[in-house]
Amino acid sequence: MGIDMTNAASTEVLIDCRNLWKVFGDRSKEAIASITQRGLSKTQILQEFNCVVGVSDASLKVHRGEIFCIMGLSGSGKSTLIRLLNKLITPSLGTVFVKGRDISGLDGPELRRMRARHIGMVFQSVALLPQRTVLENAAFGLEVQGIPREQRNEAARAALAKVGLSDWTARYPSELSGGMQQRVGLARALTADPEIILMDEPFSALDPLIRRQLQDEFRQLTKDLGKSAVFITHDLDEAIRIGDRIAIMKDGAIIQVGTAEEIVMNPADQYVADFVAGISRLHLVKAHSLMQPAEAWRATTEGRDMTHLPRCTTEADIDTLIACITEGDHDAVAVEDDGRIVGVITVRDLLRGVRGEAAEASGPSPAENAA
Amino acid sequence: MPMQISPGAFLAPVVDWLNANFHGVFAIVSRVIEAVLGAIEAALLSLPALAVIAVLALLAGLAIGLRAAILAGCCLGFCLLAGLWQASMQTIALVGVAVFISVAIAFPLGILAARRPRIEAALRPILDVMQTVPPWVYLIPAVMIFSLGRVPAIIATIVYGIPPMLRLTTLAFRGVPRDLKELGQAIGAHPRTILWKIEIPAAMPTLLVGLNQCILLSLAMVVLAGLVGAGGLGAEVTRGLTRMEMGLGLRAGLAIVAVALLLDRLSRGALDRRAARRGI
Numbered sequence: 334m335g336i337d338m339t340n341a342a343s344t345e346v347l348i349d350c351r352n353l354w355k356v357f358g359d360r361s362k363e364a365i366a367s368i369t370q371r372g373l374s375k376t377q378i379l380q381e382f383n384c385v386v387g388v389s390d391a392s393l394k395v396h397r398g399e400i401f402c403i404m405g406l407s408g409s410g411k412s413t414l415i416r417l418l419n420k421l422i423t424p425s426l427g428t429v430f431v432k433g434r435d436i437s438g439l440d441g442p443e444l445r446r447m448r449a450r451h452i453g454m455v456f457q458s459v460a461l462l463p464q465r466t467v468l469e470n471a472a473f474g475l476e477v478q479g480i481p482r483e484q485r486n487e488a489a490r491a492a493l494a495k496v497g498l499s500d501w502t503a504r505y506p507s508e509l510s511g512g513m514q515q516r517v518g519l520a521r522a523l524t525a526d527p528e529i530i531l532m533d534e535p536f537s538a539l540d541p542l543i544r545r546q547l548q549d550e551f552r553q554l555t556k557d558l559g560k561s562a563v564f565i566t567h568d569l570d571e572a573i574r575i576g577d578r579i580a581i582m583k584d585g586a587i588i589q590v591g592t593a594e595e596i597v598m599n600p601a602d603q604y605v606a607d608f609v610a611g612i613s614r615l616h617l618v619k620a621h622s623l624m625q626p627a628e629a630w631r632a633t634t635e636g637r638d639m640t641h642l643p644r645c646t647t648e649a650d651i652d653t654l655i656a657c658i659t660e661g662d663h664d665a666v667a668v669e670d671d672g673r674i675v676g677v678i679t680v681r682d683l684l685r686g687v688r689g690e691a692a693e694a695s696g697p698s699p700a701e702n703a704a
Numbered sequence: 705m706p707m708q709i710s711p712g713a714f715l716a717p718v719v720d721w722l723n724a725n726f727h728g729v730f731a732i733v734s735r736v737i738e739a740v741l742g743a744i745e746a747a748l749l750s751l752p753a754l755a756v757i758a759v760l761a762l763l764a765g766l767a768i769g770l771r772a773a774i775l776a777g778c779c780l781g782f783c784l785l786a787g788l789w790q791a792s793m794q795t796i797a798l799v800g801v802a803v804f805i806s807v808a809i810a811f812p813l814g815i816l817a818a819r820r821p822r823i824e825a826a827l828r829p830i831l832d833v834m835q836t837v838p839p840w841v842y843l844i845p846a847v848m849i850f851s852l853g854r855v856p857a858i859i860a861t862i863v864y865g866i867p868p869m870l871r872l873t874t875l876a877f878r879g880v881p882r883d884l885k886e887l888g889q890a891i892g893a894h895p896r897t898i899l900w901k902i903e904i905p906a907a908m909p910t911l912l913v914g915l916n917q918c919i920l921l922s923l924a925m926v927v928l929a930g931l932v933g934a935g936g937l938g939a940e941v942t943r944g945l946t947r948m949e950m951g952l953g954l955r956a957g958l959a960i961v962a963v964a965l966l967l968d969r970l971s972r973g974a975l976d977r978r979a980a981r982r983g984i
Contacts, residue, residue, distance in 0.1 A: 419890060421886060421889055421890060444892075445892035445893070445894065446892060447892070448889070448890060448891065448892035449891060449892030449893075450892075452890075453890075453891075454887075454890040454891070456883050456886070456887065458881070458883045460881070460883040460884050460886070460887040462884070462901075462902065462905065462906075464905050473891065473901075474891040474892075476901075477888070477891055477892070477893035477894070477897045477901065478892070521891075525891070531890075
């Protein structure tokens with residue numbers, strides 16, 4: 334199911350940012366000049382100009398209908414990066430296109446209109462106004478746009494219903510639990526019906542059970558409503574659970590972008606590898622990256638008949654594959670695509686997959702095999 | 705020849721020069737303040753004292769609550785019974801006008817100082833001086849320019865009332881959580897909307913402390929201003945002091961306490977209430 338949703342993301346690019354830099358400090362202009370001319374590193378900038386590089390040379394594209402996670406530890410620049418996307422922070426260098434428009438060129442009213450209509454935001458601290466009710470908080474975005482009370486309350490009620498808070502509209506934020514407050518935050522972002530929602534570590538302060546519940550609900554809701562989201566987190570599990578694609582940030586730079594499977598199977602460097610080391614592969618790694626070509630298998634088993642093997646699709650995960658093999662008394666499972674057997678996964682391949690190793694390098698890649 | 709620094713030697717001519725060249729301006733200021741004060745006083749004194757007490761208690765009850773109504777009744781009742789009704793009303797009018805002007809000056813400046821560190825740095829020493837110079841020193845130039853009476857008293861009171869309000873306004877706006885302001889920007893709110901709908905409600909508790917300080921310090925100053933013929937309770941205290949009349953001094957002193965209580969509780973209650981209602 335997760336797979337279909339992933340593919341539902343269209344090719345239309347909603348957010349496109351190119352070579353973004355953000356340098357903080359009194360001498361940031363000089364620092365930026367020396368970065369472009371001399372290519373100084375983050376530490377050199379700090380030493381020479383006493384400036385902190387928040388984001389360095391980050392580029393990313395977010396497609397319509399996609400949930401794009403940015404994962405990084407504190408200080409990696411992810412919160413700065415997400416604020417560059419709606420210009421809460423102005424980039425030192427680089428451009429951000431939202432729906433094809435360069436937002437650095439927008440004047441005050443245009444920028445406000447863009448934020449109000451197209452980009453919602455949810456904060457880690459929730460940022461609810463304590464003296465307003467849940468309904469008024471949810472309607473606040475429309476209120477500042479000058480939408481009449483009836484109309485905005487109706488939209489807010491609908492949004493609150495989507496997050497399951499219909500019975501709480503007349504309460505004050507202080508009467509709600511942390512998880513419910515964050516639902517109000519999400520409802521507030523949804524009320525204005527933006528295409529893009531920026532989520533700045535929204536669930537980090539919640540306890541694990543509630544967090545997991547909200548993650549699932551958020552993903553479901555976003556997909557149902559066809560929204561796109563940029564989701565910041567310091568938790569790789571969360572990124573994997575929610576994100577269609579994940580960007581990993583370190584020291585202000587994006588060091589890898591890909592699906593959870595791509596990142597787990599092919600970490601770009603040791604840092605990412607260390608990160609993904611503890612991640613369970615059971616639901617991440619799919620048959621197509623584990624299987625060996627059918628011919629190779631036949632060669633090693635001296636032409637054994639594949640038709641008696643249990644079948645699975647190329648998108649089956651390790652958990653499903655294990656179930657397939659253990660149900661009958663088999664030592665391998667055939668992978669089929671369009672009714673044709675394209676590969677075989679043996680118990681040995683499965684075990685290697687659990688450890689995080691891809692199909693044996695000696696064999697041709699699944700793509701070549703399929704071709 | 706002994707070394708002596710004497711800023712007064714420079715300031716006195718400045719005051720004289722101001723007096724000579726801007727007499728018209730000061731005369732207008734003086735007349736406007738007199739007119740407003742006179743109108744408020746006349747309004748408070750035209751009705752019988754009991755009627756004023758009843759009306760104010762009723763208003764306090766409707767706007768804030770029963771406790772405020774009882775408090776207003778008791779405080780004003782004491783002023784009446786102490787035989788200081790007229791002086792009390794004069795003092796309330798003086799403090800009301802002074803506080804209004806102090807807040808009108810201090811509130812915008814305080815917001816500005818909260819936004820611009822440079823402005824705050826420039827204002828800080830001025831505020832320090834305003835607060836630490838003994839208050840009756842203000843009375844000297846004020847009397848030189850506006851002559852004796854209520855106007856110099858109110859000018860000196862305003863000068864004295866501005867620093868606490870300004871400082872606490874700055875503190876209040878600094879204390880507005882960053883993420884709330886960020887929220888305002890992120891939903892595309894106009895800066896003016898952010899100020900009115902996010903910052904002021906969030907700053908309200910500290911602003912109320914500022915207002916409260918402003919009222920109490922203004923009241924203290926207004927009493928002191930009895931020295932320059934501002935009338936009101938201050939004049940009664942001065943009279944008690946100069947004639948060594950313990951009874952009069954004590955009555956006037958307690959009446960000041962009653963007025964202070966009244967103004968403090970009512971202003972706080974009214975603003976608190978309004979902040980709360982805005983939320984509903």
